[in-house]
Amino acid sequence: FAPKLLAGKKLLLTAGPTREAIDPVRYISNHSSGKMGFALAQAAAEMGAEVTLVSGPVSLTTPARVVRINVDSAQQMLTSVMENIQSQDIFIGCAAVADYRFADVATEKMKKSAEHMQLSLVRNPDILATVASLTDKPFTVGFAAETNNVEQYAKGKLTRKKLDMIAANDVSVQGLGFNADNNALQVFWPNGQQTLPTTDKLSLARQLLTLINQQLPTK
Numbered sequence: 709f710a711p712k713l714l715a716g717k718k719l720l721l722t723a724g725p726t727r728e729a730i731d732p733v734r735y736i737s738n739h740s741s742g743k744m745g746f747a748l749a750q751a752a753a754e755m756g757a758e759v760t761l762v763s764g765p766v767s768l769t770t771p772a773r774v775v776r777i778n779v780d781s782a783q784q785m786l787t788s789v790m791e792n793i794q795s796q797d798i799f800i801g802c803a804a805v806a807d808y809r810f811a812d813v814a815t816e817k818m819k820k821s822a823e824h825m826q827l828s829l830v831r832n833p834d835i836l837a838t839v840a841s842l843t844d845k846p847f848t849v850g851f852a853a854e855t856n857n858v859e860q861y862a863k864g865k866l867t868r869k870k871l872d873m874i875a876a877n878d879v880s881v882q883g884l885g886f887n888a889d890n891n892a893l894q895v896f897w898p899n900g901q902q903t904l905p906t907t908d909k910l911s912l913a914r915q916l917l918t919l920i921n922q923q924l925p926t927k
């Protein structure tokens with residue numbers, strides 16, 4: 709396999725779900741396994757990059773030569789990303805970040821009593837958009853998990869979040885995307901696009917990183 713295409717490059721990426729606490733024993737989260745992000749981290753390290761992986765709670769082993777930082781919540785993920793963003797060449801937001809967190813996290817376990825209960829949520833910061841709006845930003849790549857109008861929504865996110873590239877996957881297709889071992893991606897950048905057909909996540913990661921490398925600004 710391939711030469712060390714990314715030798716000398718620094719790459720930071722997020723992976724996995726985030727957990728948003730309700731009280732000390734409960735949280736909301738999602739079904740992200742972290743497999744795509746960990747495959748990207750492994751492939752990038754194999755291609756010679758210096759890789760930092762900010763991961764939500766997942767049960768995956770850290771790929772060789774990858775520096776891993778574990779976080780729980782979206783806010784922790786943002787803090788960790790911002791602490792490490794300096795001098796990165798590439799940022800990939802692969803994490804399934806919770807869009808909302810609980811407005812007030814109870815400090816003690818909540819007790820059941822009333823038949824109905826309401827919890828109030830507030831928006832989480834958008835980590836990807838925050839990185840993409842930095843003045844000296846790295847080449848910034850987002851993911852978009854969609855169930856319909858994949859191209860339209862992905863291109864919308866590319867523009868709105870000021871990304872350099874977006875990799876979209878159709879999560880309504882059985883056996884692909886969330887928690888699966890295989891995936892397929894439609895990749896868009898401001899003046900081009902490419903379809904990466906269904907394959908295992910490591911092969912797909914290598915193809916996506918090759919595309920990213922082709923689009924990197926030449927310094």
Ligand code: C5P
Nearest residue numbers: 801802803805832833834835836850851
């Ligand atoms: O807008 P949407 O959540 O679909 O965008 C998905 C992309 O944005 C992914 O790359 C995800 O990692 C990133 N994201 C983020 N912070 C959020 C929400 C999404 O970095 N709070």
